[in-house]
Amino acid sequence: MDEAELKEAYRLFWMVKGHIDCSDETALQSADSYFNRLWRAGSDGAPLYAREEGFEEAYLNKKLSSGQ
Secondary structure, three states: OHHHHHHHHHHHHHHOOOOOOOHHHOOOOOHHHHHHHHHHHHHHOOHHHHHHOHHHHHHEEEEEEEEH
C-alpha cells in the first residue's frame, strides 16, 4: 500500500462518514463500497465536492497525531 492509496481511502471514508476516526485497515476495507456509494450519489446529482470540505486538514491532523 502506498501513501496515495491510503489517503484516497481516507478521503472516501471522510466523504461518506464525515470523520476519519478509524484505522488504516478500516479505511482501506471500506474504500470500494464507499466509492460505489459516492458514484451513485454523484450520478443522482448530489454535489459531492461539498463533502470534501475539511478533509485535508483532518488528514494532516491524523498523520501528525500518529507520528507519520
